[in-house]
Amino acid sequence: REKTIVMTEEDMDRVLRRIANEIVEKNRGVGDLVILGIQRRGVHLASRIRNMLRDSEGSKIPSGELDITLYRDDLAVLSDDPVVHSTSIPVSISGKNLVLVDDVLFTGRTIRAALDALMDLGRPASVQLAILIDRGHRELPIQPDYLGKMVPTSSSEIVEVKVKELDGEDRVVICDR
Ligand code: 5GP
Numbered sequence: 001r002e003k004t005i006v007m008t009e010e011d012m013d014r015v016l017r018r019i020a021n022e023i024v025e026k027n028r029g030v031g032d033l034v035i036l037g038i039q040r041r042g043v044h045l046a047s048r049i050r051n052m053l054r055d056s057e058g059s060k061i062p063s064g065e066l067d068i069t070l071y072r073d074d075l076a077v078l079s080d081d082p083v084v085h086s087t088s089i090p091v092s093i094s095g096k097n098l099v100l101v102d103d104v105l106f107t108g109r110t111i112r113a114a115l116d117a118l119m120d121l122g123r124p125a126s127v128q129l130a131i132l133i134d135r136g137h138r139e140l141p142i143q144p145d146y147l148g149k150m151v152p153t154s155s156s157e158i159v160e161v162k163v164k165e166l167d168g169e170d171r172v173v174i175c176d177r
């Protein structure tokens with residue numbers, strides 16, 4: 001059941017633009033950046049940020065994807081760890097500043113799995129994390145470098161993130177499960 005609208009289409013666009021600007025500021029440009037989206041919705045958020053950076057900085061930023069899935073199908077059951085099914089990263093990550101992009105940060109276990117997989121691929125100069133919604137309940141010491149919005153949730157709530165590319169609209173809503 002839908003309860004609270006957290007972000008409208010306009011909000012989401014503004015937030016992604018701010019994050020894109022913060023990425024440029026922190027990295028003093030986009031020279032050694034690689035943008036990596038986490039399947040599925042993180043990939044579309046990553047590609048929007050990348051397009052904004054291409055338009056504002058005038059250069060194409062290499063990008064890639066990580067496909068990471070939770071064994072758990074109920075987000076309330078936190079016993080299993082996420083598994084990296086595949087990585088598609090068409091450039092060397094060694095010496096690069098990687099920006100991981102995902103829609104929701106919860107326990108932190110998906111990002112931990114992503115870091116593990118990345119460390120097997122090379123030695124990046126840095127790994128940074130961009131997240132649209134931080135819903136709290138962290139179980140690991142992982143925090144976003146770039147955050148759209150902090151949305152405290154109870155364990156009976158989930159955050160529904162809709163993106164145009166997959167869902168036909170841009171919207172973030174808190175729902176009762
Ligand atoms: P974590 O691994 O931090 O526990 O969970 C984060 C991953 O699970 C992200 O890839 C995110 O897509 C998904 N996730 C966890 N909780 C939610 C939620 O409330 N809503 C949505 N849309 N995804 C969630």
Ligand code: MG
Binds near residue numbers: 038039040041103
């Ligand atoms: Mg996900």
